[in-house]
Amino acid sequence: MTEITSLRPLAAVLVSAAVIVPILLSGNRPNLRESWTGLAALAKFAVVASMVPAVLAGDTYVTDLGEFLPGVRFALEADALGVLFGLLASLLWIITSSYSIGYMRGLDEHNQTRYFAAFAGSLSAAMGVAFASNLLVLFVFYELLTVATYPLVAHDETDEARAAGRKYLAYTFGGGVAVLAGTALVYWLTGTVAFTPGGIEALTGADPLFARLAFALLAAGFGVKAALMPLHSWLPDAMVAPTPVSALLHAVAVVKSGVFGIARVVLDVFGPDAVADLGMGLPLAAVAAFTLIVASVIALRQDNLKRRLAFSTVSQLSYIVLGLAVLAPTSLVGGLLHIPAHAFMKITLFFAAGAIHVETHTDDISDMAGIGRRMPLTMTAFAVAAAGMAGIPLVAGFVSKYFLLIGSVSAGQTLFAVALLVSGVMNIGYFWPVVYTAFFETPEDSDEKPLIEGPLGGRFAWGRAAVAEADAAGGDAPSDAVADGGHAADGHTDAHGHGDGHAGGWERRSWTGGESTWFMLGPILAVALGSIVLGIVPDGAVFLRVVRLVVAGVTGVTV
Amino acid sequence: MIAALADRAYFVAAFLLLGVGAYMLIGDRNLVKKVIGMNVFQSGIFLFLVASAFVTGASAPLLTEPAPYVSPLPHVLILTAIVVGVSLTAVALGLIVRIYEEYGTLRADLVEEVGDGE
């Protein structure tokens, strides 16, 4: 294992920060502005991907920017764990960028410039979290991530959004304070905060009381963003954000930065052995198990689709934390692998929910009867991802949960294995009704429901796109698409007849609508496909190899 | 105890002056009297310091007089402090004149009320 001095980790962080200014300056020219986003996304992914081969070979890339504090370098380091997160976030950003464009234009959202700028900033911060070489640098980017995502949460500028923004800031900065306190304790105990695979040695000799306190503070602080109960309540509220934000940030970048922080703490600050010695693994696992069960129960009761997905996120994140907290090598693999697995699946679900919102302005599950006929591809993708969430084989979720289960059982933590299984059942419990409502309820029931009165141009546009997509997929969609196209044509006049608020939206989208929907449907299918690839050939995708490398590096055990 | 008081009568007087000055500074509603209180307070400190320099039977620190002398340093400090005090008083009174021009009163409580209501 060698350290390669390189500017690549820095470039990965800065590339999206660098486009913020061009984005702000080209606010009046949307196409140019979105090109910047796309360019940055591709460049970022390219940079991260370029580091993968060497990282898989056991090397790390390091950018050292000089001394930050005595004994603490301000350095970025792309090691295996960092690349896992970085690769995931940058890959999904490309897809989300495309989706964002469709979504934001589809809804004719206000202040899109700020949105794209903040989005780019968030990605920079997330990449910084991934490549931070020590706790303090991690903290820096962790806080910047909070700042960068706040405008996205409060984007709507409604009372609800502002309240959610306030809550978001209060929770995450509160978590930041705990992280800072924990970091300060670690620094005070050991004189260093650098990540060391297997843990900082000096911590094992430190006063166990303070070491426990430091661990608790760090776990709680990162636990806020990881939405561990009872620190989770910002997450469902944050769902007022535009859907791409919910999808990438509140299913991937932000919440996973919390999980990632916990992973760093467990693996590279304390080390699994020290965590076990301090007796901190069990309480953390217990919190995670509690969260994953209770969040599942709450999810069952949510009618708003995005809120249901949010509680699902709360629950699924705890799978990862549980995997980390059980400390057995297999469970570590399961937990870490669940980071990309959950990301792909949950982003699919959110994309689908967002597409429904844009197309039909429908947010509640009870209003979605028969929506599968209107949006078959979207809802098929949704069903696939939902199945994966529940741990059904051939989708990504199965593999990670398999490792988690094996790990829990082999570590003798049968109770946690049971919790995992129960939660898996409940996953089916809260996703199946959505799928059922979408596909198996008759559309006649919902004739009077808002989705019929919704903006119709979107459906028209969807029809066109669906044909294109369906051709590629070779499925049985064409007949549906044609039928929908017909409806759309009828609805067109209808909308004009009503002359309500949606009519304006229709007019505007009639000429960008096709593009808009293509921008959304493509990403949905891509991420759904990703979920399946991860489920069928986990070894083929790079993530499992990276995860194995991480765990082998930390524990010395090859899983 | 009485002897201790008598031996330190100047200090006792200084403390009482500080008390009187502080009372006026804090408690009086008339702005001019507050400034007078400030002066009394400061002269209490002056008394404290000059008294500390005093030596029974000693001469003023004019080196033409016979030794011993009282310590010259506190006198120097007080000379400076007196001038500082007068300067502060002058500025304070200037402010008071302006406040009167604006508000037509010298009552601290009324001025504050008007000030907040603006």
Next chain:
Amino acid sequence: MTPVEAVLLVFVLATAVATAVLRDVLAVIIAFAAYSLGIAVVWLLLRAPDVGLTEAAVGAGVTTLLFLLTIAKTVRPPSDELFVDVNLPALGVSGLLVAALATTLTALPEIGSSSTPVATSRVTNYYLDNAYAETGVENAVTAVLAGYRGFDTLGEAVVVFAALIGLLVVLDREVLA
């Protein structure tokens, strides 16, 4: 403690209390002028002639004049009552201050003792021994003022200067231009 000193201190304290309790501002200013004169005499008794002269000129003279000018420019609130109402919170605060000060009383050296730290300090003795030799000024106070602590005196001049232009700023006047 001579009877003269005792009477003088009582006079000073009485005039100070008078400034505090009298309601009529002009009466207060007169009481304050009397107070300043009393203090000036105290300085003389304490062998501080320079301070006494300054006090008489500045305290009793300039300051009183400033106060009189102020009430001439503003108002002398008419009043039927002789005394002000007692402000209990302020009385409490100043009472606490005096009480706190009183706790240090016995630790303070006796007045007039020749063995106090002030009298015996090397700084004091250095001035008394070397001031004339080093500065050629016979008044040790002047020597220290202008020589050893000349920087303070510079500061003092700055304070006066600051007060003058401060007054210009405060009263929004241009005197020089």
Next chain:
Amino acid sequence: MSDLVALLVVVPLLGSLVALTAGIVRDESGWAVALVTLAVQAAMAATVAWSVLSGEAISYAVGGFEPPFGIELYVDGLSAAMVVLVPAVALGVLAYARRAGPRSNRFYATYLLLVTGLTGMSVTGDAFNLYVFLEITGLTAYALVASGDRGRSAVAALKYLLVGTFGASLYLLGIGYAYVATGTLNMTDLASELAAVGYASPLVGAAFAFVVVGLFVKVAMFPLHTWQPGAYEGAPDAVSALIASLVSTVSAYALVRVVLTVFTPEYLAAVPLARTLLAATAAVSIVVGSLLAVSQTDIKRMLAYSSVSQFGLIVAALSVTNGTALVGLAVHLVGHAVMKGGLFLAAGLVSTGTGARSVTEYDGLAGRMPVAAGTFGVLVLAMVGVPPAVGFLGKWYIVLGTLEAGAWALATVILLSTLLTLAYFARLLERMYFRDAAEAAPDATAVADGGEGDADGVSTGMYAAAVAAALLAVALAAAVPAYQAALGPTVEVLLP
């Protein structure tokens, strides 16, 4: 070389005289005089600071009279920061004041005298000399507050004068006690003499109490802060920025200097009550200052209470007396000066550009004045302690210092102060960016920057000063490691 130290004080004094007399020849010539004077002073300050930070502390006997008989000027790593900070901030505010005013020559003469006083406080090594400069600073600050043309400026100034003089007088009384106990006034001489007298002596205790409480008034610690909100609110914007940035800062420096150099850490170790006085006041100020800030509707008053809270952090760092906390103290002292000064400048920009002075009037500011709102936003986040801004680093060292000292309660309060700060600043962010102004167009896609000249009376210089403060608030963080290293010898002297 060392004559430069005395010149640091003399140059702005001469500049002040020139500014006043230049007024006879030509109106409104004071600004140029102040610019030249401060530029010269800043250059000299940089030279002095460089020599101190790269070498050793400078001790200078004024007039050749050796301390403790004469007055000593003393510049170590801590005062070096103040020496540079004072002219630097004064220059920045000057850029702002050119358009914003006041413009009279007497104003700039007073301005330079304030700089004289602050510089004097920063370099003096004599306890009574500190009093003299404290009063120069105070007197000029009172006058500057009153230079606002509103009636309440005069009221605020008089209140400031009365309370400020009370504080300075208490300081003098404390020094009087110390003098009565020891017979000397030089700071380092006092330290050894006080130790010889014995820390248990009531005289030493009284000296400590009065000196510290007197300076608490000047620093504006709760509950002695009462002069501050009115003074900051009543003063013209440029003056608020200057005073908020420098006066409390240099007073806090004086407090640190007196506590560490005159009384020494041994005194705090020997008299736990003294340490408790510092720590308790700090904790109360942090919490209550924040709570009062939350309840304010006027921006400048809110910023004033924020200062009460932030200086609580400084005093908290002082109370634990270790090297780490001292570094944090110095960093936060400078960082806070830059951030708070910048915030007042930004608030001034906003009130000049839109007339908004209250929290609710900041609604939708991002659309109306994007650059001002952005500046304000960056400074607010820096103040909250978002890394890597300098506000974070100060807090980090202070927290670490309190941990080293085992002051758990204090560490907790300091950490939570982040959230308290957030409590009053987050609502501003929200109002600026996520609410529409009552009268402004709702779809303000004016994020494309059009800052300059989008409001009458807002000059480029005003923008430049505020933006520079915001940039500095972030960039200063990079200088912290070097400053920390350079502070090493100073820490060794102060905390043996």
